[in-house]
Amino acid sequence: MPWIIFLLQFITAVIMLPVHILNYLGIWDSFIKKCFPYFMNKFTDTYNKLMEDQKRQLFSNISDFSGHSKELRLLELGCGTGANFKFYPRGCKVTCLDINPNFQKFLSKSQAENDHLTYERFLIASADNMTPLADGSMDVVVCTLLVCSVPSTPAVLKEIQRVLRPGGAFYFIEHVTADPSSWRYFFQIILDPTWKHIGDGCKLTKQTWKYLERTKFSDVKYKHVLAPFKWSPVRDHIFGYALK
Numbered sequence: 001m002p003w004i005i006f007l008l009q010f011i012t013a014v015i016m017l018p019v020h021i022l023n024y025l026g027i028w029d030s031f032i033k034k035c036f037p038y039f040m041n042k043f044t045d046t047y048n049k050l051m052e053d054q055k056r057q058l059f060s061n062i063s064d065f066s067g068h069s070k071e072l073r074l075l076e077l078g079c080g081t082g083a084n085f086k087f088y089p090r091g092c093k094v095t096c097l098d099i100n101p102n103f104q105k106f107l108s109k110s111q112a113e114n115d116h117l118t119y120e121r122f123l124i125a126s127a128d129n130m131t132p133l134a135d136g137s138m139d140v141v142v143c144t145l146l147v148c149s150v151p152s153t154p155a156v157l158k159e160i161q162r163v164l165r166p167g168g169a170f171y172f173i174e175h176v177t178a179d180p181s182s183w184r185y186f187f188q189i190i191l192d193p194t195w196k197h198i199g200d201g202c203k204l205t206k207q208t209w210k211y212l213e214r215t216k217f218s219d220v221k222y223k224h225v226l227a228p229f230k231w232s233p234v235r236d237h238i239f240g241y242a243l244k
Contacts, residue, residue, distance in 0.1 A: 005186075005189055005190060008190045009189075009190055009193055009194075012190060012191060012193075012194050013193065013194055016194045016197070016198075019194070019197050019198065020194070020197070023197050028197060032197070032198070032200050033100055033102055033200070034102050036100065036102075036200045037080070037081065037100065037102045037103045037105070037106055040080050040081055040103075040106075041081050041106045044080070044081050044083040047083070048083055048086075050227065050228050050229060051173075051227060051228075054173070054225065054239060055084070055087050055173070056087060058171060058173065058239050058240070058241070059084070059087040059088065059142075059171065062074075062088065062089060062092075062140060062169075062171065063089045065139045065140050065167070065168060065169045066139060067139050067165060071091065071093055072089060072091070072092045072093065072139050072140060073093050073095070073120075073137065073138050073139045073140070074088060074092050074093065074094050074095070074138065074139065074140045074141075074142060075094075075095045075097060075133065075138045075140070075141045075142070075163060076094060076095070076096055076097065076141075076142045076143075077097050077098075077127045077141065077142070077143045077146055077156075077160075078097070078098055078099075078127060078143060078144070078145070078146030078149075079096035079097060079098050079103070079107060079122075080098060080103050080106075080107070080145075081103060081106040081107060081109075081110055082096070082106070082107050082109075082110025082111060082114070083110075083144065084142060084144060085110050085111070085113075085114035085117060086113075086114055088114075088117055090116040090117070091116070091117070091118065092117050092118070093117075093118045093119075093120050094117050094118065094119050094120060095120045095121055095123065095133070095138070096119065096121070096122045096123065097122075097123040097124075097125055097127065097130065098122075098123075098124065099124065099125065099126050099127070100124075100200075101124050104122060107122065126150075127143070127146065127150055127156045127159065127160075128150060128151070128152055128155035128156045128158075128159055129155075129159065130159050130162075130163060133163045134163070135162055135163065136162075136163070136164065136165040136166065136168075137163055137165070138163045138164055138165065138168060139164075139165060139168050139169075140164075140168060140169050140170075140171065141160045141163065141164055141168070141169075141170045141171070142170075142171045142172075143156075143160070143170070143171070143172045143173075143174070144172065144173040144174070145173065145174060145175060146174070147172070147174045147206065147208050147211075148174060148175055148176075148199075148201075148202045148203050148204075148206055148208075148234075149196075149199065149200060149201035149202045149203065150201075151201075153206070153208065153211045154211060154214075154215075157211060157212070157215050158215075161215065161216060161217065161244055164244045165244070166244055167243070167244060168243075168244045169241050169242065169243055169244070170217070170241060170242045170243075170244070171240075171241045172208075172212075172222075172238070172239065172240065172241070172242075173237060173238075173239040174206075174208045174237065174238055174239075175204075175227070175234040175235075175236060175237050176206060176207060176208050176209065176224075176236050176237065176238050177204065177205040177206060177207055177236065178235070178236045179236075184233065184235060184236065185205075187233055188204040188205050188233050189205065191204060191233055192204045192205055195233070202234075204233050204234065208238060209222060209224075209238050212242060215242070217242035217243060217244060218243050218244065219242065219243045220240070220242040220243075221240045221241060221242070222238045222239065222240025222241075223238065223239065223240060224236065224237070224238055225237050225238070225239065
């Protein structure tokens with residue numbers, strides 16, 4: 001079986017050879033950083049239609065974590081095009097963070113369409129190094145479809161715990177590795193070496209829930225679900241929240 005996987009990985013790499021060459025030459029990264037927001041803008045519409053019930057269920061109690069000021073301070077990591085804005089409660093103060101400044105054009109459009117929220121600022125920073133944000137400055141941190149692409153998941157989770165106030169909550173929706181006995185896992189293994197280039201660092205086989213279980217959050221609640229798009233290598237998801 002390992003030789004079959006290696007052979008199929010090699011065939012996939014050959015098919016995608018131009019991508020690998022451009023990556024080797026250092027050209028691909030800047031190209032994908034500019035193009036990826038356009039793809040995500042289209043993908044977001046489809047994803048939200050398919051996952052709207054799950055998102056509404058997940059974010060239904062987000063208002064419960066308002067601080068003493070009664071104003072919910074929310075930080076969204078990897079905010080992208082603002083896919084989650086419509087699910088946040090009225091009056092919520094949102095700080096957006098993304099490492100890719102090319103999302104700002106689409107982000108501004110989403111902000112205008114969701115004027116029930118107050119937007120504090122847009123930070124261009126990595127989720128594993130959020131130094132502009134003070135300790136305990138947020139009531140809620142939200143992260144959707146981001147952890148798959150970060151170099152160090154423990155570093156991101158540590159930063160999330162730092163910026164959350166005591167009693168605050170971290171909400172997440174992430175695609176994860178499939179059951180090792182499934183065909184989806186087989187194809188994830190084959191696609192993984194090439195997928196990270198076309199998905200801006202996205203890794204298909206990350207076991208994100210294990211990182212969450214090892215953190216110092218006081219409580220972690222999540223469940224595994226299958227997103228309603230068949231034949232997709234990112235069908236397996238976890239969603240839930242963790243309390244500081």
